[in-house]
Amino acid sequence: MTRHIRHAAAFCALLLLALLLNALRVQVVRSAAYDGNPANRRESIARYGQPRGDILVGGAPVTGSRDTGEQLRYERTYLDGPLYAPVTGFASQEYGTTFLEHAEDDLLSGLDPMLAPLPLWNDVTRGRPPGGMVVTTLDRRAQQAAYAALDGRKGAVAAVEPATGRVLALVSSPSYDPALLSGNDPGAEAAWRRLNGDPDRPMLNRAVSQTYPPGSTFKVVTAAAALDAGVVTDLDAPTDSPVPYRLPGTTTRLTNSGDGCADAPVREAFEWSCNTVFAKLGVRVGLARMSRTAQAFGFNDPDARIPFPVATSTFDTSLDQAQLALSSIGQYNTRATPLQMAMVSAAVANGGQVREPYLVERTTRRGGATVGTAGSRSARQAMSPSTAVRLRELMEDVVREGTGTRAAIRGARVGAKTGTAQHGIGNAGTPYAWCISWAQGRRDIEPSVAVAVVVEDGSANRGEITGGGMAAPIARAVMAAVLAP
Amino acid sequence: MTSAGAGAATAFAAAGAPSPAVSLPRRRGIELALIVVAVLLSVYGYCAVGVARHGTLPPGAAGYGAGLGVLALVAHLAVRLRAPYADPLPLPIGVLLNGIGLVLIYRLDLETPGDRAAPTQLVWSTLGITLFILVVAALRDHRVLQRYAYVSVVAALALLTLPILFPAVNGARIWIRIAGFSIQPGEFAKVLLAVFFAAYLAANRTALAYAGRRFWFVQLPTGRVLGPIVAIWLLSVGVLVLERDLGTSLLFFGLFVVMLYVATGRTGWIAVGLLLASLGAVAVGRLEPHVHGRIEDWLHPFASIDAGLGPNQLAQSLFAFSAGGVLGTGLGLGHSVLIGFAAKSDFILATAGEELGLAGLSALFLLYGLLVERGYRAGLALRDPFGRLLAVGLASIVALQVFVIAGGVTGLIPLTGMAMPFLAQGGSSVVTNWAIVALLIRVSDSARRQYDGSTAP
Numbered sequence: 001m002t003r004h005i006r007h008a009a010a011f012c013a014l015l016l017l018a019l020l021l022n023a024l025r026v027q028v029v030r031s032a033a034y035d036g037n038p039a040n041r042r043e044s045i046a047r048y049g050q051p052r053g054d055i056l057v058g059g060a061p062v063t064g065s066r067d068t069g070e071q072l073r074y075e076r077t078y079l080d081g082p083l084y085a086p087v088t089g090f091a092s093q094e095y096g097t098t099f100l101e102h103a104e105d106d107l108l109s110g111l112d113p114m115l116a117p118l119p120l121w122n123d124v125t126r127g128r129p130p131g132g133m134v135v136t137t138l139d140r141r142a143q144q145a146a147y148a149a150l151d152g153r154k155g156a157v158a159a160v161e162p163a164t165g166r167v168l169a170l171v172s173s174p175s176y177d178p179a180l181l182s183g184n185d186p187g188a189e190a191a192w193r194r195l196n197g198d199p200d201r202p203m204l205n206r207a208v209s210q211t212y213p214p215g216s217t218f219k220v221v222t223a224a225a226a227l228d229a230g231v232v233t234d235l236d237a238p239t240d241s242p243v244p245y246r247l248p249g250t251t252t253r254l255t256n257s258g259d260g261c262a263d264a265p266v267r268e269a270f271e272w273s274c275n276t277v278f279a280k281l282g283v284r285v286g287l288a289r290m291s292r293t294a295q296a297f298g299f300n301d302p303d304a305r306i307p308f309p310v311a312t313s314t315f316d317t318s319l320d321q322a323q324l325a326l327s328s329i330g331q332y333n334t335r336a337t338p339l340q341m342a343m344v345s346a347a348v349a350n351g352g353q354v355r356e357p358y359l360v361e362r363t364t365r366r367g368g369a370t371v372g373t374a375g376s377r378s379a380r381q382a383m384s385p386s387t388a389v390r391l392r393e394l395m396e397d398v399v400r401e402g403t404g405t406r407a408a409i410r411g412a413r414v415g416a417k418t419g420t421a422q423h424g425i426g427n428a429g430t431p432y433a434w435c436i437s438w439a440q441g442r443r444d445i446e447p448s449v450a451v452a453v454v455v456e457d458g459s460a461n462r463g464e465i466t467g468g469g470m471a472a473p474i475a476r477a478v479m480a481a482v483l484a485p
Numbered sequence: 486m487t488s489a490g491a492g493a494a495t496a497f498a499a500a501g502a503p504s505p506a507v508s509l510p511r512r513r514g515i516e517l518a519l520i521v522v523a524v525l526l527s528v529y530g531y532c533a534v535g536v537a538r539h540g541t542l543p544p545g546a547a548g549y550g551a552g553l554g555v556l557a558l559v560a561h562l563a564v565r566l567r568a569p570y571a572d573p574l575p576l577p578i579g580v581l582l583n584g585i586g587l588v589l590i591y592r593l594d595l596e597t598p599g600d601r602a603a604p605t606q607l608v609w610s611t612l613g614i615t616l617f618i619l620v621v622a623a624l625r626d627h628r629v630l631q632r633y634a635y636v637s638v639v640a641a642l643a644l645l646t647l648p649i650l651f652p653a654v655n656g657a658r659i660w661i662r663i664a665g666f667s668i669q670p671g672e673f674a675k676v677l678l679a680v681f682f683a684a685y686l687a688a689n690r691t692a693l694a695y696a697g698r699r700f701w702f703v704q705l706p707t708g709r710v711l712g713p714i715v716a717i718w719l720l721s722v723g724v725l726v727l728e729r730d731l732g733t734s735l736l737f738f739g740l741f742v743v744m745l746y747v748a749t750g751r752t753g754w755i756a757v758g759l760l761l762a763s764l765g766a767v768a769v770g771r772l773e774p775h776v777h778g779r780i781e782d783w784l785h786p787f788a789s790i791d792a793g794l795g796p797n798q799l800a801q802s803l804f805a806f807s808a809g810g811v812l813g814t815g816l817g818l819g820h821s822v823l824i825g826f827a828a829k830s831d832f833i834l835a836t837a838g839e840e841l842g843l844a845g846l847s848a849l850f851l852l853y854g855l856l857v858e859r860g861y862r863a864g865l866a867l868r869d870p871f872g873r874l875l876a877v878g879l880a881s882i883v884a885l886q887v888f889v890i891a892g893g894v895t896g897l898i899p900l901t902g903m904a905m906p907f908l909a910q911g912g913s914s915v916v917t918n919w920a921i922v923a924l925l926i927r928v929s930d931s932a933r934r935q936y937d938g939s940t941a942p
Binding site: 001002003004005006007008009011012013015016018019020022023024026027028030031034035037038039040041042045124126 | 747750800804809811815823838847850853854861865873880881888892896897
């Protein structure tokens with residue numbers, strides 16, 4: 001019997017061994033898969049178990065957290081939700097995160113390993129440091145001015161600091177309050193459905209996620225390419241430009257909205273936005289150089305991030321001559337985000353140099369200690385400095401006596417280029433009003449702001465949708481807000 | 486038997502006591518020290534929960550510690566007076582497991598303000614330790630139980646059939662409700678059946694071992710002795726079908742096969758047992774939807790997630806274990822309450838796994854392993870077949886029960902509803918487990934007393 005008791009004991013030992021090995025399997029070997037299972041609520045509970053870090057504009061938070069006492073304890077709040085929605089995005093317990101809330105999620109939710117006092121500290125203590133803070137580059141007054149000037153019309157504003165690429169304003173209209181989506185209650189679900197079903201698409205970030213045909217504002221790029229390539233040497237010499245201009249290889253005739261464009265010098269053609277002159281100029285520059293210049297300004301860059309991704313602005317690189325002519329005046333396949341056009345304006349203002357735009361100045365711990373800074377961003381030369389000087393002249397002329405007079409600010413140097421972009425099949429859509437501009441205060445040594453404005457107002461009288469009429473005053477308001485002491 | 490017993494005695498003498506004429510150390514001091522450690526560990530756990538949840542020591546910590554300490558001390562005194570040669574380990578292990586169980590239930594009570602289970606569990610623990618003291622004090626010799634074999638089996642059958650008359654709770658008909666108390670009579674039946682099996686097998690083991698024809702490698706049993714085995718098998722299947730209690734049926738059958746093997750040494754019995762068990766399992770698994778569902782859940786624990794219905798209990802349990810990792814989240818800091826229903830009873834181990842980690846879970850398994858090992862050791866040391874079989878049977882109950890429920894909640898085997906000994910919420914279970922420990926104390930006392938040269942065996 002003793003032997004058999006030993007056998008039975010050995011059997012029990014086997015059972016014990018099986019339990020131990022299986023515990024090892026569940027708790028260690030398969031642990032990552034189980035922890036990462038989307039149906040496992042632990043990650044959510046930990047994530048919402050502490051207040052989310054805040055996003056700061058001008059030194060003050062524009063976000064907050066509310067203790068709900070529920071299982072997912074803290075909910076995101078926004079102090080001025082619709083105003084900053086294109087920057088913050090939303091942080092929803094149900095629908096995830098977008099924009100800065102998404103791009104800086106690890107930091108805001110305390111997951112970023114940089115927040116830990118020591119490497120691997122959190123893995124040992126199983127703790128989670130408080131969420132960090134994101135300090136943005138936004139200028140509160142510029143943001144407010146842009147939002148107020150758009151006044152609910154469909155459109156967007158992007159403003160950057162030319163010398164650095166700091167994003168000063170990023171506004172999209174109509175907007176929405178991201179706080180509506182924070183929770184996981186039926187109210188959030190209803191808001192989600194309503195916002196997604198809204199034909200005005202309030203959750204679309206028109207400043208960075210939407211591309212528009214840039215229209216005449218693209219003539220800045222064409223002019224830069226022509227000047228750099230030596231196709232144009234004298235801004236005041238007459239160009240050999242017929243009106244109407246027959247697109248090469250086709251019978252299509254291109255005309256202008258105004259008179260006096262036949263053989264107009266580049267200075268006048270820029271001031272009065274002559275399509276015929278710039279279409280022909282683009283063809284003379286050639287596809288290769290046009291593409292190269294457009295790409296130097298930031299077109300065709302699929303990886304643009306500020307730090308959330310920006311929709312790719314496009315300049316088609318396989319075009320025939322007729323298509324190139326249209327592309328050179330910002331039509332055909334050419335499309336740009338408002339932020340991209342702000343970069344174009346900024347390049348002119350910054351001596352031809354394009355600074356990568358960025359929205360996050362630095363990230364800090366909850367207490368304020370810096371975790372990361374934007375550092376110096378790469379710069380590209382989009383045009384030679386001398387070309388930039390001449391383009392600045394051209395843009396200033398537009399404000400002084402051309403289509404952009406409504407962008408003028410007393411006592412400041414202001415340059416602008418307006419545009420009215422056709423779109424839709426047979427150009428049947430309501431045109432988009434554009435204005436890109438830059439401004440230099442009286443005491444500043446260099447321009448301190450570059451702005452791009454687009455207004456796509458379907459309800460407006462078609463005749464009134466011109467860059468100079470609708471978009472320039474908005475650009476002016478934003479620039480004035482930045483220049484104001 | 487005689488030679489085997491003598492062999493064991495020789496081995497023991499060689500290992501432990503060189504001269505049988507000297508009185509054996511009784512090791513009650515070790516027991517007391519271990520009990521103090523066990524109580525302190527439990528109180529520490531209780532305080533850890535409070536500090537983790539509220540940042541302060543829980544107000545009941547002193548009372549809880551005093552209560553558990555007094556109970557453990559009285560039990561210790563009973564052992565000191567009535568079973569002085571007893572193994573010093575089973576009582577501290579019982580106190581520690583019971584204490585940890587109370588901590589875990591108290592911890593889960595914090596998540597369910599409407600359902601306070603810890604105070605009730607403390608009352609049941611008191612009853613359990615009282616029963617322990619009564620058994621240790623009243624039962625002077627385990628061989629007395631041999632006389633009550635048939636009383637035991639009748640009582641066991643009565644207890645097993647009683648719940649059939651009561652309404653099913655959560656799909657299983659294993660509870661009876663009297664005056665607000667839920668009692669699971671099947672728990673008590675385990676001990677009674679172990680007593681009966683031990684007595685029956687001790688009386689009939691020769692006939693069972695040496696009769697019957699040999700077929701190939703297997704010594705087949707004769708029809709006459711096959712009867713009781715088939716009866717037990719039918720009983721298990723009956724429990725399964727009528728009460729839908731897969732765990733208890735598995736436990737009874739496993740217990741019987743182990744004891745039969747130990748009594749007869751016939752591998753044929755194991756073959757027959759496994760054959761019958763697999764037949765029963767396949768048939769019931771196919772026919773009984775409740776059991777079939779459990780097997781499906783075991784094979785595909787995340788099927789309900791894929792179907793968009795959210796995680797089921799087993800998936801939540803696996804998530805809880807996994808969240809624990811190696812070191813655990815710390816007491817009071819896990820989210821095993823997500824398991825929902827039965828988090829304090831069948832799934833209590835998930836809380837231990839999440840908050841104490843693989844380290845704590847392994848420690849718990851080793852504690853159970855140690856308890857089982859002490860039972861087997863007592864069985865090896867005893868001379869009378871009844872005592873040996875009883876010790877092996879009681880230890881096997883613990884081993885099988887731990888395996889069935891712990892394997893179930895960790896996805897090793899299909900999940901069957903059973904109480905984790907000492908840890909899980911459930912009065913009947915706690916009381917029964919204290920009875921098992923009391924009987925182990927009694928047999929281990931007899932086992933060592935016989936080698937003490939200073940007293941007559």
